[in-house]
Amino acid sequence: MRILVTGGAGYIGSVVSKLLLERGHEVVILDNLSTGHAAAVPPGAKLVRVDLRERAAVKALLRALEPEAVMHFAANIQVGESVRRPLKYLGDNVRNTLHVLEAMLGAGVRRFVFSSTAAIFAPSQQPLREDAPIGPESPYGESKYLVERILCWLGELAGLRYASLRYFNAAGAWQGLGEDHHPETHLIPRVLRVALGQAPKVQIYGQNYPTPDGTCVRDYVHVYDLAEAHLLALTALDGGSRAYNVGSGRGFSVREVIEVARRVTGHPLPVEICPPRPGDAPWLVADPGRIRRELGWSPCYSELEQIVSSAWEWHRAHPHGYSEEKDQGE
Numbered sequence: 001m002r003i004l005v006t007g008g009a010g011y012i013g014s015v016v017s018k019l020l021l022e023r024g025h026e027v028v029i030l031d032n033l034s035t036g037h038a039a040a041v042p043p044g045a046k047l048v049r050v051d052l053r054e055r056a057a058v059k060a061l062l063r064a065l066e067p068e069a070v071m072h073f074a075a076n077i078q079v080g081e082s083v084r085r086p087l088k089y090l091g092d093n094v095r096n097t098l099h100v101l102e103a104m105l106g107a108g109v110r111r112f113v114f115s116s117t118a119a120i121f122a123p124s125q126q127p128l129r130e131d132a133p134i135g136p137e138s139p140y141g142e143s144k145y146l147v148e149r150i151l152c153w154l155g156e157l158a159g160l161r162y163a164s165l166r167y168f169n170a171a172g173a174w175q176g177l178g179e180d181h182h183p184e185t186h187l188i189p190r191v192l193r194v195a196l197g198q199a200p201k202v203q204i205y206g207q208n209y210p211t212p213d214g215t216c217v218r219d220y221v222h223v224y225d226l227a228e229a230h231l232l233a234l235t236a237l238d239g240g241s242r243a244y245n246v247g248s249g250r251g252f253s254v255r256e257v258i259e260v261a262r263r264v265t266g267h268p269l270p271v272e273i274c275p276p277r278p279g280d281a282p283w284l285v286a287d288p289g290r291i292r293r294e295l296g297w298s299p300c301y302s303e304l305e306q307i308v309s310s311a312w313e314w315h316r317a318h319p320h321g322y323s324e325e326k327d328q329g330e
């Protein structure tokens with residue numbers, strides 16, 4: 001298929017693009033490179049620099065390209081920032097997705113794979129099945145849920161075929177593609193930064209959550225396994241629309257992640273207890289039963305040790321991320 005990947009120069013989008021190319025698909029990446037990296041665009045993919053806020057440009061691209069499917073990764077993704085800047089999330093994330101959907105339907109494109117999130121769920125009994133109570137704790141989660149609702153309507157009324165993949169915590173690196181956000185807010189890269197000597201201590205955001213050791217519990221899924229879920233979901237689209245929780249099914253606390261990172265890096269990783277980060281849910285663990293049963297998804301690299309080791313390898317090779325200038329100075 002010819003597939004348009006928005007945000008394909010970003011972390012998960014670049015891995016999915018590379019996997020699509022490996023499986024013989026044609027990939028066009030739409031990215032404004034505001035947070036993505038040209039160096040993460042896999043060889044063989046075409047990069048088109050368009051900003052999703054530019055409705056007419058998005059429309060023109062879809063018309064000209066006539067892709068058979070769109071995978072939509074491009075979005076603002078920081079939970080903490082979304083609490084400080086709600087409109088950036090409730091506005092841009094939703095509006096930009098509408099621009100893509102409008103352009104798709106205008107060009108007769110009906111297959112859509114959407115990057116949703118575990119952050120749409122209300123705190124409730126874990127692990128979370130797809131029908132667990134919805135109740136985003138942050139504008140980020142809400143923006144993704146609003147898009148899920150829009151997809152439901154367009155599925156019913158406009159013939160859209162979609163898959164909403166609710167990511168739990170994507171982590172790890174694959175074939176030279178890793179995580180490089182500015183600022184970096186995610187736990188594993190921030191821990192590894194301490195091991196690289198780039199920060200003095202690992203900051204733990206809160207230790208009085210209702211969890212076994214008081215720190216937040218998350219379900220870490222290797223970015224390659226997550227990418228496989230996208231390819232399976234794409235293939236299954238013609239059979240109908242679906243939402244899937246994509247996680248390993250196991251939860252690890254912040255302290256447990258740090259402990260694994262100590263083993264992997266051999267660094268003592270001193271910690272500092274900081275206030276909780278607004279918008280963080282105490283506990284997010286997937287029940288991935290549906291995607292396993294219906295799509296045959298089976299994660300291969302999502303042992304926490306494998307995830308952290310692959311990330312560590314990537315961060316050691318790219319101590320300043322994709323930034324070539326700084327890398328050359330090393």
Ligand code: UDP
Nearest residue numbers: 079185186187190203204205216254277280
């Ligand atoms: N976290 C932390 N210190 C950090 C970064 C993250 O304690 O330097 C915690 C954060 O509060 C959350 C968990 O680690 O409970 C995972 O955070 P991350 O930002 O990686 O992913 P999220 O679950 O927010 O999508």
